[in-house]
Amino acid sequence: xxxxxxxIFIENKSGRLAEVCGILGQAxxxxxxxxxxxTSDFGILRLIVKDxxxxxxxxxxxxxxxxxxEVIGVEVPDSPGGLSxxxxxxxxxxxxxxxxxxxxxxxxxxxVIIFRFDDVDEAITALSKNGVNILxxxxxxxx
Amino acid sequence: xxxxxxxxxxxxEAIEALQLKRLQQTVERVYATVPFYxxxxxxxxxxxxxxxxxxxxxxxxxxxxxxxxxxxxxxLFAVPLEQIVRIHASSGTTGKPxxxxxxxxxxxxxxxxxxxxxxxxxxxxxxxxxxxxxxxLFTGGLGAHYGAERxxxxxxxxxxxxxxxxxxxxxxxxxxxxxxxxxxxxxxxxVAAEEGIDIRKLKLKVGxxxxxxxxxxxxxxxxxxxxIKAIDIYGLSEILGPGxxxxxxxxxxxxxxxxxxxxxxxxxxxxxxxxxxxxRGELVITTITKEGIPLIRYRTRDITRLIKEPCICGRTHAxxxxxxxxxxxMLIIRGVNVFPSQIESVLFNIEGVEPHYQLIVEREGxxxxxxxxxxxxxxxxxxEIKILQGLSNKIRKxxxxxxxxxxxxxxxxxxxxxxxxxxxxxxxxxxxxxx
Ligand SMILES: [Zn+2]
Numbered sequence: 331x332x333x334x335x336x337x338i339f340i341e342n343k344s345g346r347l348a349e350v351c352g353i354l355g356q357a358x359x360x361x362x363x364x365x366x367x368x369t370s371d372f373g374i375l376r377l378i379v380k381d382x383x384x385x386x387x388x389x390x391x392x393x394x395x396x397x398x399x400e401v402i403g404v405e406v407p408d409s410p411g412g413l414s415x416x417x418x419x420x421x422x423x424x425x426x427x428x429x430x431x432x433x434x435x436x437x438x439x440x441x442v443i444i445f446r447f448d449d450v451d452e453a454i455t456a457l458s459k460n461g462v463n464i465l466x467x468x469x470x471x472x473x
Numbered sequence: 474x475x476x477x478x479x480x481x482x483x484x485x486e487a488i489e490a491l492q493l494k495r496l497q498q499t500v501e502r503v504y505a506t507v508p509f510y511x512x513x514x515x516x517x518x519x520x521x522x523x524x525x526x527x528x529x530x531x532x533x534x535x536x537x538x539x540x541x542x543x544x545x546x547x548x549l550f551a552v553p554l555e556q557i558v559r560i561h562a563s564s565g566t567t568g569k570p571x572x573x574x575x576x577x578x579x580x581x582x583x584x585x586x587x588x589x590x591x592x593x594x595x596x597x598x599x600x601x602x603x604x605x606x607x608x609x610l611f612t613g614g615l616g617a618h619y620g621a622e623r624x625x626x627x628x629x630x631x632x633x634x635x636x637x638x639x640x641x642x643x644x645x646x647x648x649x650x651x652x653x654x655x656x657x658x659x660x661x662x663x664v665a666a667e668e669g670i671d672i673r674k675l676k677l678k679v680g681x682x683x684x685x686x687x688x689x690x691x692x693x694x695x696x697x698x699x700x701i702k703a704i705d706i707y708g709l710s711e712i713l714g715p716g717x718x719x720x721x722x723x724x725x726x727x728x729x730x731x732x733x734x735x736x737x738x739x740x741x742x743x744x745x746x747x748x749x750x751x752x753r754g755e756l757v758i759t760t761i762t763k764e765g766i767p768l769i770r771y772r773t774r775d776i777t778r779l780i781k782e783p784c785i786c787g788r789t790h791a792x793x794x795x796x797x798x799x800x801x802x803m804l805i806i807r808g809v810n811v812f813p814s815q816i817e818s819v820l821f822n823i824e825g826v827e828p829h830y831q832l833i834v835e836r837e838g839x840x841x842x843x844x845x846x847x848x849x850x851x852x853x854x855x856x857e858i859k860i861l862q863g864l865s866n867k868i869r870k871x872x873x874x875x876x877x878x879x880x881x882x883x884x885x886x887x888x889x890x891x892x893x894x895x896x897x898x899x900x901x902x903x904x905x906x907x908x
Pocket of ligand 1: 720721723724729784785786787788
């Protein structure tokens, strides 16, 4: 159920994001989801790609600092209050969300949200118990 | 092991007696042959005969690097050019370089002191010395070369640069001793890792590293990454070149200054007053055997203190503590003295941070600003902004705690700070340029 996400340290200077995408594109790595968190000096680019090992390798070859993290993709009903229900479940179970971002593509009628937790196993237990659909890794990378 | 037992273990009184005799001879000689000194002595109303004890040394005028520039190229030479067999010059980042000339006896002294230094560092006949100090006008390459030959070791005259080839030679020739700048030794380790060479498994056992100040933490990193003993060597071309002083491998605690050839003093860099024994200040050196270009009370700009307590290695020559910086490198930021080496020690004490940093100093209006750029590596990187911000806050706080200076910390991508193959460029001071 866990999905591998790769994170890349980038300085806030113009063209840097395009460069990362270009490097991955040239290596034939498909970007499935992308989110950029930034401060005035630097940013962290988080990506979900089909072949994370390959992505890590080419980025390291280009002297980027990279890391791997486990996240999960959760199906969220595309209706008012859909996300709120899920956040309430997490809150009730004391699961801490580090950050989240929306997946561009949809899964059927539902939206997909990527979550990064302090404790991913605890989060999976809490969500499954409450009937929330967590997408399988293969499904995420092949949406 | 000691190279020259007779001189290296002379009792204190004998060293001092020898120093006085040689100082008096030097003073006589420069007074008679170097117009610059005759004039400088005259200004202070001093005659060579006034030097009756070692304490009288403090009556003599200082020699500054600027004096060497003003007398460029040969003005301070104390012998006619036909007695000079070698000329070196120090890199002149601003204007003309400083020029030094060596008589045949000077070359011999230098070779002897480098031989003592190699042996103090645990090197002997049978070692293969990989000499990656630059050969040329810079004194490092040839100085180390001659000394290594005198010891009877096999010298590989690599000079600087061409790092991949250096690694190939190091592997194939079985180098046991590495001589280069400390930052270049780390660069070698970095390139080795990139090339898939396990540098820790090579035959290297000792690195004799100098020509730039480096911290104790950097030493640990070098010893770790290269699996060697890293020995600090001190020298400056104006005085001799490498081999003015060296750490003994037995103690690795302070650098023995060869006191039968040099008299070290520690002064307050602001007032010029000699400081009491053991206090930290600027190192001043008088050469007492040099013929080509003897220097009286040369201001090294290096900050250290003198250790006169006996050393476990048996050598009786005084030691200087490892340099805490150069008074030239000293940055004055909003009235606070800051040495790059202090910032480096802060970084080293933070788990995972590597010493790849650069200091950028600017002046905004009348206010100095210091930006510390630190490379993010895979150990310090996190996918969470708050953890990276925590890292830069910690660096900022530790610098503030240690130095009392507020700075801005900027995390930068790896390898964005230029790696040097020679001396590390740690400071970019844009203040003069803009004002
Ligand atoms: Zn010693």
